[in-house]
Amino acid sequence: MNLVWIFSLIVSLGAFILGAIIFLYKSKKGSNSIFALLCILLGFWSFSNLLSFGSSNDIQILFWSQLTIVGPFFAGPLLFLFSTVFPVHQSISRKFLFYLFTPAFLSLLFVFSRWNISSVSSGNESLQFEPGLLYIVLFIYLMTTVSGAFYNLRLSFLQSDDTLIRSQIKLVSLGFICLTALGGGTNLISPLFFGNSQGSIWGPPVSLFLFIIFIGLAILRYRFLNIRLISVHAISFFIAFILLFQAFFSVSGLELAFRFLFFIIVSILLFFLSRSVAHEIKIKNELANLNVELSRTNRKLENLNNRLQVLDIAKSEFVSIASHQLRTPLTVMKGYLSMIGEGVFGPMSSRPLRDVMNKMTRSTDRLIDLVNDLLNVSHIESGKLDLYWEHLDVGELASSVVSDLAPRASVKKINIQLNRPSFVVGKVKSDGRKLAEVMTNLIDNAIKYSPENTVVDIFVYQKSGDVFFSVRDQGIGVDPANIERLFQKFSRMDETYVTRVEGSGLGLFVCKKLIDMFGGRIWAESRGKGHGSTFTFALKVVES
Incomplete structure (x- = not known):
């Protein structure tokens, strides 16, 4: 009992x-x-x-x-x-x-x-x-x-x-x-x-x-x-109190001295134990507070990221709608300007008038190119870009693009030379219209950034199961440290000459996205300013 x-x-x-x-x-x-x-x-x-x-x-x-x-x-x-x-x-x-x-x-x-x-x-x-x-x-x-x-x-x-x-x-x-x-x-x-x-x-x-x-x-x-800390203090005090209480019931002086000494030793150990626990709890509380702050910050960042994604989607939809609405009237304007230039509505005998019409036509072409770039970016980012896959001969497609751009190059007295191998290059799987846009963009940039009376070399060749398309110009060149920026959205080099050249900063961004979608790779090379540039993309050869 x-x-x-x-x-x-x-x-x-x-x-x-x-x-x-x-x-x-x-x-x-x-x-x-x-x-x-x-x-x-x-x-x-x-x-x-x-x-x-x-x-x-x-x-x-x-x-x-x-x-x-x-x-x-x-x-x-x-x-x-x-x-x-x-x-x-x-x-x-x-x-x-x-x-x-x-x-x-x-x-x-x-x-x-x-x-x-x-x-x-x-x-x-x-x-x-x-x-x-x-x-x-x-x-x-x-x-x-x-x-x-x-x-x-x-x-x-x-x-x-x-x-x-x-x-x-x-x-x-x-x-x-x-x-x-x-x-x-x-x-x-x-x-x-x-x-x-x-x-x-x-x-x-x-x-x-x-x-x-x-x-x-x-x-x-x-x-x-x-309450871990106060619990440790209370338990330590309770143990020390029991030991001290037992000491007063000693039957001899020796036993009293022994128990009192034992009480002092245990009390010292309990004191250091309490301090150690207090330090450990302090560190854990600080870590817990940091973890709470980190979680709160992460939630804020996630919310901001979600809002940015919503805004980005809204921006892309707006750009897509606006671009669609702009492209129709621009196409009509280009058509009427072409008809006026051809004399459908009457002869244009005045040379100043013809010059104005040519300037209006070039400005309309630039606006159409800009609208097309914006549409491409919008469709790529929203995942709504429709691709029509087919087996293509890169050399034949390059020849067609060069023929289309020859008149523009002749204005600046730039000679475009297409270098194709004597043997038949393997075909690639791609969208012909979009791949032609990539070639057009690379050749057009070479024409824009090259001085008059220079040569733009275009190479089409096959190596190690890949077909390469390369455009080399004798233009202003690029600082090697800035090459990676070329393929970023709205990126243009901070050069005086560049500011005099029209462009949206979207062309190379669209080119990279399209080549990535085709399963290829694209890159740029330059020895530095004033030494020209070379832009190349490679696509896998389709097996027979």
Whole structure:
């Protein structure tokens, strides 16, 4: 019996200390206060159960046996209330609290009545008593509140992505399962359905001991309720107090000196242990705060990125619509200008008038090229570019493009030389119209950026299963450090000469995207400013 008393006293005292630690932590979270009150009530339940077995007469046994019902009556709603505010704190209405705790407070009116326990007699390690209607109410009340609490905890576990929170919920749930299964089975189900409380002298302290173990693990390992540091201080103080208390009961001076020395050594070790834990917790809290800030920053960046993507899509749609609307009138304008230049509406005898018409035609052509580039960029970025695949002879296609651009080159007195091998070059799989646009863009750039009376060399050749198309000019050249920028959107070199050349900065960007879509590669080479440039793309040969 002494062993039961010692064990029950230690466990009850442990529950009171745990509740006091949590309460004195002064956390602003409601979950801390609720859990502290729950621990204190559980300690009172275990202690009153112990006194019901340790009392010397039937009146005291009946008194303490009737009091044991108070703890469970309030523990059920407190457990349910805790599950609603942990791990995420939520506001609770006063109306909800009123309905939740009304049965518990009403039960206090009948604690010392026959509605609770009518008679009791003690055995060796069990009590024989007749439970009243209040036990039935308690059973229904606890089943409702505890089931709701476990449902809330399970829902929080499934909804949480934080492994720390999930570990806390696991250990807290295991602690509550031990309480409800072992403690409730011996102190509620056994008296209610079997007419006795056999084994209840061990049930409450053992279930409460297991509960404290699981909660202690949650506190020390997973920062449950964030009271790890104060828990370590309290445990250290409790151990030191017990050692000092034992020293005063020494029977000799030597034993007193030994125990006092042992107390000092242990106190020093506990002091350094507390400092180490405090430092560790400080570092972990800083890392946790940094992680929270990083997560918050990542969420902001994701939101900004999503907004930018929406704006980019809206921009692409606007450019696409605007370009479509511009292309039709520009095509009509070009057609009428061509008809006027050809004299369909009458002869143009005045030379100044013909010069103006030529300038208008060239400006219209530039606008059409710009609109086509914008449309290509819009379709490429939105993934709506339609490609018509076919097997093409790169040499024949290059010859056709060169013939179309020869008049433009002749204006600047630039000679375009197409160099093709004597043997037949293998065919490539591509879209003929789009591949012609790439060739046109590369040759046209060579014409634009080359001085008069120079040569633009074009090479078509096959090597290692690839067909190469290369354009080499004698123009202004490119700084090797800036070559990568050439294929970026709206990128143009910061050269004085370049500012005098018309262009949107989209041509090479479109060329790269198209060649990438064809499964090829494109690049530029230059020895530097004033040494000309070479632009080349390569496509895989289609197997026969």
